[in-house]
Amino acid sequence: xxxxxLFGSTRKKAPKDEVSVNxxxxxxxxxxxxxxxGIYTYLPLGLRVLTAIQNIIRKEMNDLGAMEIRMPALxxxxxxxxxxxxxxxxxxxxxxxxxxGDRAYGLGWTHEEIVTPLVKQYVNSYRDLPFAVxxxxxxxxxxxxxxxxxxxxxxxxxxxxxxxxxxxxxxxRYYEKVMQAYGLAFDxxxxxxxxxEASGGAFSPRSHEYQVVTPHGEDLIFSCHHCNKHQNxxxxxxxxxxxxxxxxxxxxxxxxxxxxxxGTRFSEAFHATYQDREGKEQLVLMGCYGMGPSRxxxxxxxxxxxxxxxxxxxxxxPFTVHLLQLGTDDAVKKQAxxxxxxxxxxxxxxxFDERDLSAGEKxxxxxxxxxxxxxxxSKKTGEGAELKLRTSPDxxxxxxxxxxxxxxxx
Amino acid sequence: xxxxxLFGSTRKKAPKDEVSVNxxxxxxxxxxxxxxxGIYTYLPLGLRVLTAIQNIIRKEMNDLGAMEIRMPALxxxxxxxxxxxxxxxxxxxxxxxxxxGDRAYGLGWTHEEIVTPLVKQYVNSYRDLPFAVxxxxxxxxxxxxxxxxxxxxxxxxxxxxxxxxxxxxxxxRYYEKVMQAYGLAFDxxxxxxxxxEASGGAFSPRSHEYQVVTPHGEDLIFSCHHCNKHQNxxxxxxxxxxxxxxxxxxxxxxxxxxxxxxGTRFSEAFHATYQDREGKEQLVLMGCYGMGPSRxxxxxxxxxxxxxxxxxxxxxxPFTVHLLQLGTDDAVKKQAxxxxxxxxxxxxxxxFDERDLSAGEKxxxxxxxxxxxxxxxSKKTGEGAELKLRTSPDxxxxxxxxxxxxxxxx
Numbered sequence: 001x002x003x004x005x006l007f008g009s010t011r012k013k014a015p016k017d018e019v020s021v022n023x024x025x026x027x028x029x030x031x032x033x034x035x036x037x038g039i040y041t042y043l044p045l046g047l048r049v050l051t052a053i054q055n056i057i058r059k060e061m062n063d064l065g066a067m068e069i070r071m072p073a074l075x076x077x078x079x080x081x082x083x084x085x086x087x088x089x090x091x092x093x094x095x096x097x098x099x100x101g102d103r104a105y106g107l108g109w110t111h112e113e114i115v116t117p118l119v120k121q122y123v124n125s126y127r128d129l130p131f132a133v134x135x136x137x138x139x140x141x142x143x144x145x146x147x148x149x150x151x152x153x154x155x156x157x158x159x160x161x162x163x164x165x166x167x168x169x170x171x172x173r174y175y176e177k178v179m180q181a182y183g184l185a186f187d188x189x190x191x192x193x194x195x196x197e198a199s200g201g202a203f204s205p206r207s208h209e210y211q212v213v214t215p216h217g218e219d220l221i222f223s224c225h226h227c228n229k230h231q232n233x234x235x236x237x238x239x240x241x242x243x244x245x246x247x248x249x250x251x252x253x254x255x256x257x258x259x260x261x262x263g264t265r266f267s268e269a270f271h272a273t274y275q276d277r278e279g280k281e282q283l284v285l286m287g288c289y290g291m292g293p294s295r296x297x298x299x300x301x302x303x304x305x306x307x308x309x310x311x312x313x314x315x316x317x318p319f320t321v322h323l324l325q326l327g328t329d330d331a332v333k334k335q336a337x338x339x340x341x342x343x344x345x346x347x348x349x350x351x352f353d354e355r356d357l358s359a360g361e362k363x364x365x366x367x368x369x370x371x372x373x374x375x376x377x378s379k380k381t382g383e384g385a386e387l388k389l390r391t392s393p394d395x396x397x398x399x400x401x402x403x404x405x406x407x408x409x410x
Numbered sequence: 411x412x413x414x415x416l417f418g419s420t421r422k423k424a425p426k427d428e429v430s431v432n433x434x435x436x437x438x439x440x441x442x443x444x445x446x447x448g449i450y451t452y453l454p455l456g457l458r459v460l461t462a463i464q465n466i467i468r469k470e471m472n473d474l475g476a477m478e479i480r481m482p483a484l485x486x487x488x489x490x491x492x493x494x495x496x497x498x499x500x501x502x503x504x505x506x507x508x509x510x511g512d513r514a515y516g517l518g519w520t521h522e523e524i525v526t527p528l529v530k531q532y533v534n535s536y537r538d539l540p541f542a543v544x545x546x547x548x549x550x551x552x553x554x555x556x557x558x559x560x561x562x563x564x565x566x567x568x569x570x571x572x573x574x575x576x577x578x579x580x581x582x583r584y585y586e587k588v589m590q591a592y593g594l595a596f597d598x599x600x601x602x603x604x605x606x607e608a609s610g611g612a613f614s615p616r617s618h619e620y621q622v623v624t625p626h627g628e629d630l631i632f633s634c635h636h637c638n639k640h641q642n643x644x645x646x647x648x649x650x651x652x653x654x655x656x657x658x659x660x661x662x663x664x665x666x667x668x669x670x671x672x673g674t675r676f677s678e679a680f681h682a683t684y685q686d687r688e689g690k691e692q693l694v695l696m697g698c699y700g701m702g703p704s705r706x707x708x709x710x711x712x713x714x715x716x717x718x719x720x721x722x723x724x725x726x727x728p729f730t731v732h733l734l735q736l737g738t739d740d741a742v743k744k745q746a747x748x749x750x751x752x753x754x755x756x757x758x759x760x761x762f763d764e765r766d767l768s769a770g771e772k773x774x775x776x777x778x779x780x781x782x783x784x785x786x787x788s789k790k791t792g793e794g795a796e797l798k799l800r801t802s803p804d805x806x807x808x809x810x811x812x813x814x815x816x817x818x819x820x
Contacts, residue, residue, distance in 0.1 A: 007477040007543055009532060033528050035482055041528055042480040050480070067417040070452040070460070072445055073483065074505075074517075074550055074565040095484075095515065097507030099552040099564070105505065107484075107517075118443050118451055122419060133417055138548070140484055142509040154509070155484045 001319070003353040008033070008043035010365050021216055022301035023149025029310055029368045031318075038146025038154035045369065046297070048318040050157065053293045054136050056188045056315065057159045060181040066132040066161055071114045073138060077104035079113040083269045095142050107140035112266045112288065115162045120272035123284060126166045129274060130174060134161035136293065148218060150298030151254055157294040165285040166274065171261060178289050182210060182257055189296055190304065190313030193256055196221050198232040203263025206235075210257035210291075214302045217252035224248045254299045257291040310370030319351040322371035326359045326378035336377040343375075411729070413763040418443070418453035420775050431626055432711040433559025439720055439778045441728075448556025448564035455779065456707070458728040460567065463703045464546050466598045466725065467569045470591040476542040476571055481524045483548060487514035489523040493679045505552050517550035522676045522698065525572045530682040533694060536576045539684060540584060544571035546703065558628060560708030561664055567704040575695040576684065581671060588699050592620060592667055599706055600714065600723030603666055606631050608642040613673025616645075620667035620701075624712045627662035634658045664709045667701040720780030729761040732781035736769045736788035746787040753785075 008030040015034050018024050023040075026032045031046035042050055058068065077096075080086035086106070090096065095107040108114065115133065123129065139158045146154050161178065165171040179195065186193035193210035200206045209232060211221050220233035224241035225248075233250070241248050264283040267273070272284045297316075304311045314320060321343055325336035333354075340352045351371055353362050359378070366374060418440040425444050428434050433450075436442045441456035452460055468478065487506075490496035496516070500506065505517040518524065525543065533539065549568045556564050571588065575581040589605065596603035603620035610616045619642060621631050630643035634651035635658075643660070651658055674693040677683070682694045707726075714721045724730060731753055735746035746764065753760045761781060763772050769788070776784060 005475065005477075005541075007479065007532065007541060033531070035524060035528075036486040036488075039482045039484055039486070041482060041524065044477045044479060047478055047480050065415065067415075067454045068457055069417065069454060070457050072449045072451060072565045073548060074449055076446040076449070078446075095507055095509055097505055099505055100554045114445060114451065118445075121443070122417065131415075131417060138483060144510045155482045 001351055003351055004355050006030075006044060006351070008045060010368050018149065019147055020149035020151065020298075021305070022151060022298040025301050025305055025310055025368075026149065026298075029370070031310075032150070036154075038143055038152060040150065040153065040155075045318040049297055049300075049312065049316050050293055052316045052318075053189055053296050054157070054159070057185050057291055057293060058136065060185040060188075061134045061159065061161060064132065064161075064177060064181050066134045066163075068135065069133050070135050070137060071108070071111050071118075073108050073140065075106050075108050075114060077106065079117055079270070080106060083113055083266065085113065093141050095140050108137075109139050109141045110288075110290075111135070111137075111160055112162070112262070112286075116266040116270045116272050116286070119162075119164055119284075120267075120270055123164065123272065123274050125275050126277060129164055129166045129284065130170050132161055132163040132174070134159060134289075148216075148298075150294050150301070151218065153294060156292060159291045159293060161289040161291075163287040163289070165287070166276065166282070168285060171263075171285045171287055175259065175261060175287055178259060178287070179208070182259070182289070182291065185291065186210060186256065186296075188315050189300065190315060191256065191296065191299060194221065194223070194230045194253070196230040196232055196253075197235060198258070199235050201260065201262070202265055204261040207258060207260045209255050211253035212256055212299045212303065213251045213253045214299070215252060216302055217254040219253045219255050221251050221253045222248040223251055254295070254302065256296050256299050257289075259289040260287065262286040262288055305370070308364075309368035312370050312372055314372045317349075317372050318369075319349045319371050321348055321350045321373040321375055322366050322369065323350050323352045324362050324366060324374065324376045325352070325354050326362065326376060328356065329379050332377055332379055339375060339377060411761055413761055414765050416440075416454060416761070418455060420778050428559065429557055430559035430561065430708075431715070432561060432708040435711050435715055435720055435778075436559065436708075439780065441720075442560070446564075448553055448562060450560065450563065450565075455728040459707055459710075459722065459726050460703055462726045462728075463599055463706050464567070464569070467595050467701055467703060468546065470595040470598075471544045471569065471571060474542065474571075474587060474591050476544045476573075478545065479543050480545050480547060481518070481521050481528075483518050483550065485516050485518050485524060487516065489527055489680070490516060493523055493676065495523065503551050505550055518547075519549050519551045520698075520700075521545070521547075521570055522572070522672065522696075526676040526680045526682050526696070529572075529574055529694070530677075530680055533574065533682065533684050535685050536687055536692075539574055539576045539694065540580050542571055542573040542584070544569060544699075558626075558708075560704050560711070561628065563704060566702060569701045569703060571699040571701075573697040573699070575697070576686065576692070578695060581673075581695045581697055585669065585671060585697055588669060588697070589618070592669070592699070592701065595701065596620060596666065596706075598725050599710065600725060601666065601706065601709060604631065604633070604640045604663070606640040606642055606663075607645060608668070609645050611670065611672070611675065613675060614671035617668060617670045619665045621663035622666055622709045622713065623661045623663045624709070625662060626712055627664040629663045629665050631661055631663045632658040633661055664705070664712065666706050666709050667699075669699040670697065672696040672698055715780070718774075719778035722780050722782055724782045727759075727782050728779075729759040729781050731758055731760045731783040731785055732776050732779065733760050733762045734769075734772050734776060734784065734786045735762070735764050736772065736786060738766065739789050742787055742789055749785060749787060 010030050011028050014024040014027040033041040136159045163174050191212050196209045196211045198207050198209045221230050222236045223230045226246040227243050267284040273281045276282050343350045420440050421438050424434040424437040443451040546569045573584050606619045606621045608617050608619045631640050632646045633640045636656040637653050677694040683691045686692050750762045
């Protein structure tokens with residue numbers, strides 16, 4: 001894409017009330033725009049990152065054999081009353097309102113109340129189990145304070161997976177499989193997400209969170225560097241590791257995913273049952289598994305930046321190569337156009353800065369936007385243009401041949 | 411995909427309160443599930459159709475040079491007060507509510523109040539114009555009656571494009587370009603959408619709607635079959651064509667898109683201006699262009715079905731080929747698996763019915779789901795299996811070689 005046609009340019013400053021690192025950088029670099037606290041518009045660059053993250057997650061979910069569906073955001077009150085969550089925690093976290101005819105609605109912040117009655121219609125026998133469905137969809141939460149940019153939105157994007165099982169053993173097996181898929185997905189997003197024990201529910205004493213350690217995380221976790229095990233502060237009773245006794249480190253972290261064994265909590269409420277091999281009616285067991293693409297985008301911004309701007313991992317970058325044409329000399333223009341054609345022709349996503357701006361402005365914008373590979377064409381570079389990889393302030397230099405070879409494998 | 415793993419099977423009956431043809435068929439065939447009046451879940455088959463429609467539209471928008479963004483669904487009250495639409499028509503059509511701290515929100519049913527303040531930040535000079543942004547996003551409307559399935563949802567999917575111009579001539583030129591793109595998009599979806607004059611606004615005396623004629627449409631249009639011109643009943647003063655005097659036909663139709671010249675209605679409210687060539691401050695001119703992917707899906711279901719079920723155009727079908735294995739004879743199984751491998755290997759989307767059901771049940775399901783090509787493997791067909799195209803009750807027979815050649819061009 002030619003940068004002169006890109007909607008959403010870089011800015012000197014983020015809005016004054018924006019205190020989070022991720023939102024400040026993402027706004028200044030032209031990835032998102034703030035509509036109101038915790039509510040953002042994704043500009044073209046930001047939407048490309050969000051979509052890349054969603055597609056990484058989608059692939060892992062499909063590889064698990066889960067089927068993608070799309071549930072609504074607008075929920076009638078009735079199913080939420082059946083589980084008792086309309087009033088608690090509904091009154092605290094859910095946007096609730098009435099429409100014409102005094103019909104009561106709430107905005108979905110999770111979807112057990114929708115997915116369980118749906119699934120109940122299709123499950124009759126143990127032969128219909130196990131299976132899993134997921135969606136990638138926007139959710140809403142009435143956050144009293146929304147000061148952390150994409151880390152705590154009033155509107156946010158979620159992937160939520162729900163699995164259905166005949167017995168605990170099968171649920172346990174699937175839970176382990178999901179953990180592997182989560183590991184792969186976070187890895188592909190460039191995040192080290194620590195599997196962290198957290199409080200569970202009625203069915204299971206523990207759930208697991210995926211926590212990314214950063215200085216601005218809102219969660220606190222205790223890490224044993226000997227056992228490589230982590231617990232959310234909420235369940236920590238001692239600063240020493242319960243397994244080896246080592247003193248643990250307290251770290252700030254961002255929760256980018258969580259997985260729960262729900263057991264029969266929801267199948268009981270909706271009477272979602274199946275007939276077992278003996279023809280006896282049994283409650284379906286459930287698991288639920290969340291992962292937040294918009295929060296992941298915020299976490300990546302928190303982790304991957306330096307003083308000059310963002311530094312996207314290739315897998316989620318809005319473009320793979322930032323091609324900078326410095327000056328408007330005919331030979332430079334021609335060479336830049338040739339590179340643009342060659343790279344895009346090879347299927348590589350290129351942002352081509354052909355704008356009539358100074359070299360200083362172009363470099364500053366490029367540093368701020370943080371596209372992983374940079375190719376500068378100027379009178380000085382002549383034929384010897386080199387691709388540079390933006391992984392550190394001292395950018396790694398790659399020769400042209402090396403670079404093209406490498407990029408064609410991205 | 412193997413049909414035994416598909417979530418959402420066919421049903422004998424739709425919910426009793428579902429009176430619309432599209433919802434009744436889509437629910438019975440396992441494309442959608444009804445959560446509440448006007449609120450649906452897209453099951454895997456339905457989500458595939460919706461995604462195909464969105465991608466057809468996305469391509470046309472990108473070809474126009476418009477940039478994709480994603481605005482929120484949760485809107486603060488303030489910008490809606492600036493345009494006066496918080497109270498009118500807000501109180502009638504918008505879900506409005508309060509969150510913590512007494513903050514007032516509404517759910518977006520259109521996005522002029524979000525896009526205009528956004529764009530204002532990036533437009534300074536006439537050199538920044540024209541440009542256009544669009545989104546594909548879920549919207550909400552407090553419909554008093556929502557009895558038409560996907561044709562009138564309380565939650566529905568929309569593509570909304572907004573264009574920004576320095577003068578009327580440029581807006582007019584772009585409006586014409588959008589009309590061409592709309593024609594291509596509807597055409598690719600398999601719909602004949604009539605360009606229909608409708609009432610305009612303060613800026614322009616007329617807007618245009620895209621209307622699909624069907625017996626269950628909620629709109630009434632007057633068509634002159636001589637001039638091939640159409641008007642919405644709301645602006646019709648005479649049953650004769652104003653151009654040639656021919657008696658016009660009154661037809662029921664579904665509105666699947668509408669386009670508007672907004673002029674300065676919103677740039678005035680938000681003071682969105684640019685400096686012209688003479689350095690004078692001018693109001694930006696705007697156009698807005700809507701198209702509803704979920705409503706298009708409903709309209710296709712209304713148009714493309716017969717007594718036995720749905721009949722999807724290839725371009726939006728959930729799968730291209732329905733492969734039916736009849737019986738569990740080893741030779742049949744082997745041949746069916748070979749076909750499945752060959753077709754999917756050629757990049758063709760196949761739903762493979764390998765379930766242990768009778769031929770009658772499989773044919774009935776296949777008729778109801780309406781995948782355009784069908785390939786039946788049974789003992790009887792032996793090596794002579796033939797692809798059939800489901801465009802009419804008498805399915806068109808295609809030989810194996812012809813079929814594969816044809817499909818590889820789909």
